[in-house]
Amino acid sequence: MPAPAPTLSDTAVALCVVLIFLIPSTAAGIALINTGLGRSHSAAHLMMSSLCVFSTAALVYFICGFSWQGFAGGPAHVFTIGGRGWNWIGAGHFFLRGVALEGSPASLAALLGTLSVGLAALIPLGSGADRWRLGAACASTALLAGWTYPLFAHWVWSGGWLAQLGSNYGLGRGFIDAGGSGTIQVVGGLTALSIAWILGARQGKYTLEGMPTAIPGHNSVFVLFGCMLALLGWFGLNSAGAILFYGVAPGQTALIAINTAISAAASAMTAAVITRTRFARPDASLAANGWIGGLAASSAGCAFVTPLAAVAIGIVAGTLVTFSVEWFELRLSIDDPGGAISAHAMAGLWGLLSVAIFVRTPAGALGAAGASSGSASGQWLAQVVGIATLIGFVLPLTYGLNLLLNYFYPQRVEPEGERQGMDLFELGAGAYPEFVTHSDEFTQRRT
């Protein structure tokens, strides 16, 4: 049996629309961060990829993604085990047919999904920077937006089996992820990990002995400005998700915004202090990754934790991001120029786990998406089940799909393209034409 449809007041609907309209600034922020952390000769390519990937995600989600994600109370495929329903996937029509586009919760979910799937798709661009072909990035995005993202989003936000762990099995209020720590950040971050594995490291990143060499980002200003832009959209993302999927009162928006901002602030400052202590100077790129990590971690429980808990979540996220960036690069030889795996996947996983530690949900606070009754003691288990689903199902799925794609359509650019820079090789023009360049770099790929 599908979960009941949420009911929203006119105020909540109006507020939701305004909040959702803020989300594209997060996309702009992430695009700037990815570009700034990449190399100058791939800057235009990264921005172009961001636009194309965001567009592809929106189109594919419109065509088939939302029909599989569905919405709470909408048509869905459900099977029964032991007398309890397992809601697996939406059963709506393609092209948004059948969705009342006049301010209904379903239409708001479609609008939020159209933008947030683009955010999830932008995340892997950070790990594939400087070597991921534009066409391959779009094809990979189609898989993400058409299948991986809608499936997990259905389970969490559309009354799927993870959302109903509370009502069906007494596990707290079911899996809680108000702003998309799991649905957007971890799904995008695990796809970033898959892409980094499939593409391999950039030329010259590792010596023959396996030691990493530093390839610094080319524009810290882009990176730090991108952080500020991302915060604006994150206010919208967290608030709209909490109102739309968990029935949080519009008045709670202030708490959500405060939690979001101070979690990011605590995380960025933690990263800055750690790098200052270890390397004598604060590291701008790690502080930026810390900021994004704090935002990603804040999303899951943004409406249900106290501001003090949000600070604690941010401090842990900043520490986790700082050390995991180094761990991935040094120990696992994973070349992730944008730090996407650490800032989105690792911090997002921590955000989901933090719900089990810090959330104290008042009775009746969670009305939608099947998040009803259940013992509070089981909340941690619901969160662990959700995390296990991300690592045990979403990661193999996204890795397998991208590996298959790579077999038919190689995702990594040719060595010459990497040497010349993605801008000239794939776009035929650089982002900074006034820079001094070598004459052979003007050689066109095709004449």
Add this chain to the structure above:
Amino acid sequence: MLLLAGWAIVLAAVALLAAEALRAAFVLAGAGVEVLGLALVARAQLAAQGEHD
């Protein structure tokens, strides 16, 4: 395969076990299997990159 196997254990524990402690133990065991799978995938990728270099 270990990642999927771990997830299957988690799902089975949720669906089939009623006792809270037993269910929690099996869910954690499934998560442990996933961590093992993740470590093996990481090692395999590391070895593949070494060969490529």
